[in-house]
Amino acid sequence: MSDATFTISFAGPLVTLQDAGRPGNMRYGVSASGPMDRLAFDAAHAALGNQPGQTALEVSLGGLSLLCKDGAVTVAITGGDFLVEHNGQKLTSWAVLTVKTGERLTIRAGPSGSWAYLAFAGQVTSDMWLGSQSTHSTSGFGGGALQTGQSLKIADAKIRDDRLGSFPKPDFAKTGAFDVVLGPQDQHFADGAVDQFLTETFTVTDAYDRMGMRLAGPVLDLDGALSIPSEPILRGAVQVSGDGVPTVLLADHQTTGGYPKIATVISCDTDRLTQLRAGETLRFNAVSHQHAVDRARAFQTSKAAYLDQISVARGSLEQRLMRENLIHGCIYD
Numbered sequence: 259m260s261d262a263t264f265t266i267s268f269a270g271p272l273v274t275l276q277d278a279g280r281p282g283n284m285r286y287g288v289s290a291s292g293p294m295d296r297l298a299f300d301a302a303h304a305a306l307g308n309q310p311g312q313t314a315l316e317v318s319l320g321g322l323s324l325l326c327k328d329g330a331v332t333v334a335i336t337g338g339d340f341l342v343e344h345n346g347q348k349l350t351s352w353a354v355l356t357v358k359t360g361e362r363l364t365i366r367a368g369p370s371g372s373w374a375y376l377a378f379a380g381q382v383t384s385d386m387w388l389g390s391q392s393t394h395s396t397s398g399f400g401g402g403a404l405q406t407g408q409s410l411k412i413a414d415a416k417i418r419d420d421r422l423g424s425f426p427k428p429d430f431a432k433t434g435a436f437d438v439v440l441g442p443q444d445q446h447f448a449d450g451a452v453d454q455f456l457t458e459t460f461t462v463t464d465a466y467d468r469m470g471m472r473l474a475g476p477v478l479d480l481d482g483a484l485s486i487p488s489e490p491i492l493r494g495a496v497q498v499s500g501d502g503v504p505t506v507l508l509a510d511h512q513t514t515g516g517y518p519k520i521a522t523v524i525s526c527d528t529d530r531l532t533q534l535r536a537g538e539t540l541r542f543n544a545v546s547h548q549h550a551v552d553r554a555r556a557f558q559t560s561k562a563a564y565l566d567q568i569s570v571a572r573g574s575l576e577q578r579l580m581r582e583n584l585i586h587g588c589i590y591d
Contacts, residue, residue, distance in 0.1 A: 260329055260414075260415060261328075261329055261380075261411055261412060261413050261414070261415055262326060262328065262329030262330060262331040262357075262378075262380065262411070262412040262415035263326070263327045263328040263329060263409060263410070263411050263412075264324045264325060264326055264327060264409065264410040264411075264412070265324070265325045265327050265407070265408075265409055265410075266322070266323075266324060266404050266405065266406055266407060266408045266409070266410060267323040267324065267325050267362070267406065268321065268322065268323040268406050269320070269321075269322050269323075269403070269404035269405060269406055269408075270317075270318055270319065270320015270321045270322065271318060271320045271403075272316075272318040272320065272395060272403065272467065272468060273315065273316065273317050273318055273320060273321075273322050273403060273404045274315070274316050274393035274395060274400075274401065274402070274403045274404065274468075275313055275314075275315060275316075275382060275384050275391050275392070275393050275400065275401025275402060275404070276291065276292055276293045276299070276313065276314060276315075276316045276391075276392045276393060276401070277292065277311055277312060277313040277314075277390055277391045277392050277401075278292055278293075278299075278310070278311030278390075278392070279291050279292025279293075279390060279392050279509075280292075280387075280388050280389065280390035280392055283388060284490060284513045285513075287513050287514075288388065288394075288513070289394065289509070289510050289511055289512065289513055290392075290493075290509070291390070291392040291393065291394050291395075291400065291468075291509055291510055292392050292509055293314075293316055293373075293375065293509065294316065294372075294373045294468060294508060294509050294529075294532040295337055295338075295373050295375070295529045295530075295532050295533060296529055297428060297431070297529045297561060298336040298337040298338075298373070298374075298375050298529070299314060299316075299336070299337075299375050299377075300561070300565060301334075301336045301352075301428065301564070301565065301568060302314055302334040302335065302336040302337075302375045302376070302377035303334070303377050304565040304566075304568050304569040305334040305336070305354050305377075305421065305425050305568050305569070306332060306333075306334045306354065306377055306378075306379045306418060306421060307379070307418065307421065307569055307571060308377060308379065312377070312381070312382075313381070313382040313384065313391045313392075313401060314375050314376060314377040314378070314382070315375070315376040315377075315382075315404070316373055316374075316375060317337070317340070317365050317373065317374040317375070317376060318372070318373065319367040319372055319535070320367075321364070321365060321366035321367060322364070322365045322366075322376070322404070323362065323363070323364040323365075324357070324362065324363045324364075324410070325360075325361075325362050326357045326358060326359050326360065326361050326362075326363070327359070327409075328359055329359060329412070329415050330356060330357065330358040330359060330415065330417055331356070331357060331378050331379055331380050331412050331415035331416065331417070332354060332355070332356045332357075332378075332379040332416060332417055332418040332419075332421065332422070333354070333355060333356070333357055333363070333376055333377060333378050333379070334353070334354045334375075334376075334377045334421075335351045335352070335353055335355075335365065335374060335375065335376055335377075336351060336352050336374065336375045336377075337351060337371055337373050337374035337375045337533070338351070338367075338368070338370055338371010338372055338373055338374055338533050339351065339368045339369045339370040339371050340365050340366060340367060340368045340371060340374040341365070341366050341367070341368040342363075342364070342365055343362075343363070343364040343366075344357065344361065344362075344363050344364075345357075345361040345362060345363075346362075350424065351365075351368075351374060352424060352425060352426070352427050353423065353424040353425070354418070354421045354422050354423060354424075354425065355422060356417055356418075356419070356422065363376075370533070370535070371533045371535075372466075372532060372533050372534065372535050373532060373533060378412045378415070379415065379416040379417070379418050380412040380413055380414045380415035380416055381412065381413040381414055382401070382410070382411075382412060382413075383411045383412070383413050384400075384401035384402065385400065385401060385402060386400070386401070387399040387400045394510055395467065395468040395469070395510050396469065396510060418571070420571040420572060420573050421571055421572065423572070425568045426567075426568070428560075428561070428564050430557070430560040430561075430564065431526075431529070431530055431557075432526075432527065432530075432553075434541075434543075435540075435541040435542060435543035436523050436527045436530075436531055436540060436541070436542055436543065437523070437524045437527050437542075437543050437544075437545045437549075437550065437553065438496065438521035438522060438523050438524065438542045438543065438544055438545070439521060439522050439524060439544070439545065439546075439547055439550050440452065440520070440521045440544050441519070441520075441521065441522075442519055443486065443518035443519050443520070444520050444521065446480060446481055446482070446486065446518045447478060447479065447480055447481055447498070447518065447520060448479035448480065448481045450479075451478045451479050451480075451502075451520070452520065454476045454478060455476075455478055455496075455504070455520055455521065455542060456542055456543065456544055458475055458476045458541075459475065459539050459540070459541055460473040460474065460475035460504070460539065460540055460541070460542075461473065461474045461475060461537065461538070461539050461540075462474075462534045462535060462536050462537065462538050462539075462540070463536060464536045465505075466536060467510075468508060468509050468510040469507070469508060469509075469510045469511055469512070470497075470505045470506055470507045470508050470511060471505065471506045471508060471531070471532075471534070472503060472504075472505045473503070473504050473505065473506065473540075474503075475504075477501070477502035477503070478498050478502045478503075478504060478520060479502050480498065480500065480502065480518060486516060486518060487516065488514040488515060488516040489514060489515070489516075490513060490514055491507060491511060491512070491513070491514060491515045491519065492507070492511075492522065493507060493508060493509060493511060493525075493528060494506065494507065494508075494522050494523035494524065494525060494527075494528045494531075495507045495511070495515075495519045495522050495523075496519060496520050496521045496522065496523065496542075497515055497517045497518070497519050498517060498518055498519070498520050499517050500517070504520065506523060506531065508528070508532060509532075521542065521544070523542075524545070524550040524553060524554060525554055526553055526554050526557035526558075
C-alpha cells in the first residue's frame with residue numbers, strides 16, 4: 259500500500275468532503291451534515307469493499323476534474339446520472355475504476371441528478387471537526403469544500419482489480435409522490451392549505467443547496483403561526499415561511515426553527531428528493547406514522563441486502579474469464 263496524490267484541476271461550488279456525518283451535536287447547535295444522498299454514498303463504499311461511512315467527495319452539478327500526480331487508487335462513482343471521463347474515455351456512473359499517475363478523472367452533470375459521489379479505496383486526508391470530516395457548507399468546518407489548484411492526498415491507497423467495472427443501481431426506491439407525515443404544526447395553517455399541499459404540484463427552485471430546497475407552487479397561507487417558539491427540526495421537515503412558501507430542510511439544515519412545519523418527508527424518501535434539479539416537479543402524499551415506520555424498515559432491509567450484494571468482490575479479469583463458459587463447441591480437422 260502507498261499514497262496517491264491528486265491535483266484539483268477544477269471544482270465547482272459545493273463540491274465537498276463528506277463522511278457519514280456528526281450526529282448527536284444538534285443540542286449544541288451543530289447540524290449532522292453528511293451526504294445528501296445517503297444511499298448513493300453508502301453504495302460507493304460498498305462497491306469498493308470499504309468500511310461504511312468513510313470520507314468521499316460529494317460532487318455538485320458544478321462538476322469536478324482531478325489529475326493523479328502520484329500513485330494509483332481504485333475509486334467508485336455513484337449518485338445522479340453524471341457524465342464521467344477517465345483518461346479520455348467516456349464512462350457511466352455507478353462504476354469502479356482505477357486512476358493512475360498522469361491520468362485525469364472528470365465528473366460533470368449529465369441527464370439527471372444533482373449529486374454524485376466519488377469514493378476511494380483508501381483514506382482521504384483532511385481536517386476534522388468534532389470527530390468528523392463532513393463539511394458543514396455554510397461555515398466550511400470539517401474537511402472543507404474543494405478548490406481549484408488544491409492537492410488531495412489518499413493515504414493507504416489500494417488497487418482493487420477484483421472490483422472493476424459497472425455495478426447495478428438500486429431498484430427498490432419508491433417512485434412518484436414523496437411520502438410525508440403531517441405536522442407537527444399543520445394545525446397552524448389556514449383552511450385548505452394542507453389540502454393544497456397534498457393535491458397541488460410543486461416545482462424545485464434555484465434556491466437549493468445543502469441546507470434546503472425552496473419550492474414554488476400554491477401559497478400555503480398561515481393562520482397566525484409566526485409567533486410559535488423555535489424548536490428542534492429534522493432533515494426532511496417542510497418549513498413554511500411567512501410568505502407561504504415551503505422549504506424542505508436537508509443535510510446542513512439549522513438545528514432550530516420558528517416557522518411552522520406543515521409536514522416531514524419520511525427518511526427513506528429524502529435521498530431521491532435531493533437528486534431533483536431546479537425546474538423539476540414533485541408532489542406529496544400523506545401517510546400515517548405507522549406506515550412511515552413500516553416503509554423505513556422495509557427500505558433499510560432492502561438497502562442492507564443491496565449493499566451486501568455489491569460489496570462482494572467479483573474477482574480479477576483473469577478469474578472472471580475462468581468462471582465463464584467461453585467454449586460452446588469444438589471443430590475437428
